Amino acid sequence: MTAAPAHASAQTTPDAALVLGFDADDTLWHNETLFAAAHAKFHALLASHHDPDTVERALYATELRNLPLYGYGAKGFTLSAIETAIELTEGRVSARELRELIALGRDILAHPVELLEAVPDTLAALAAAGHRMLLITKGDLRHQERKIEASGLASHFLAAEVVSEKDEATYARLLRRHEVAPARFLMVGNSLRSDIAPVLRLGGLAAHIPYPLTWEHEKLAELPQAPGRFFTLNSIRELPALVARLGG
């Protein structure tokens, strides 16, 4: 497959059509809201020991320290929360409170998938128009697979790829696997760090759809220069028009 110029449109061969990549958490369905609720409960649990800011900073430090071993997801979050609770209370956290932490993690894992507005219709329309689409998500493997299954969206995707990190190397590997030229790949997601920057660095296109909440780790101060390849949308509703404009 070779990259087609952006002005090719109706006459584009199937090979040169834009391939669309979609992030899942906070792009197709709600996720960070669940973590935010769990954090709030965690703050409340330790409120007699420390103020919320101190608790939040300690938890984030533990999560970052554990990230290389645990990776992303609710299981690592739960283990880091337990560790932080023991540290911050100098071992005085009660078994009942620790049980609540385990339950917090399990609630995230067991929570039903809540799709974002307009997601099913938009994906169905893009699929009906013949677009090849990939789902690319990071986190706990089992949890992500269960959410993909429960979302009812799986059939729209050529493949659903659960990865441990969304960096340039990962995207390069996935584009090779699916024989997609970076210049004909448009990634859609809410995280500048994980969905947008690495794809732009590879020479791809990226559409950012901000979600009201962003985990500290997913924030990014600066994007790579990518004139004509970076777009911001208010909603996934605006995606089909963008794809059409890009000669999708």
Added chain:
Amino acid sequence: MTAAPAHASAQTTPDAALVLGFDADDTLWHNETLFAAAHAKFHALLASHHDPDTVERALYATELRNLPLYGYGAKGFTLSAIETAIELTEGRVSARELRELIALGRDILAHPVELLEAVPDTLAALAAAGHRMLLITKGDLRHQERKIEASGLASHFLAAEVVSEKDEATYARLLRRHEVAPARFLMVGNSLRSDIAPVLRLGGLAAHIPYPLTWEHEKLAELPQAPGRFFTLNSIRELPALVARLGG
């Protein structure tokens, strides 16, 4: 690709050559020994409360109950161990002991990869002979990826697939993805339940290399009938001869 008869050998076209699938934990490198050591420490930790058999039964029950949400791997094991310790001590487990449990899990995740005997030479020889090989492993995504990287074996494999369950549906999906006919696929592994039975049921071939330890969950009372398609080896050393005999 179509299935070639088993007697096709030297004249076999590349497409009809056997494709080899390899399990990783306890097939290429030691794993269950690490979990067994962690279980022994867990028993010791709770020895003042319950005998090892009671502790082991309770832990296994917790792990099975949590499996649908947690999936396989060391993070789920750690969370289940913490939950079991709180239950079995009726909340009297100390923070120091819980810290030790977290450390147990982290030790498994951080442990260096210890390859089984003859693994590097055998894989190198099979790769040099031109065999297409897949690595198919289940567990924590990040942990498995780190082990694959650390093993130094990654370059021998066409792909390394980390899956959340090794059942017929998973193997069928992977064989489709890599365009392998089941009848020309030989899976090599230590688990009758995860590596052998589902592949035989799909019409594939399977070589069982028992490992000295087997987790209760991976045991299997009965294999599907598969005359001429199931083999038991004492060591991976015996694999090249089997592959040659099967017209690899």
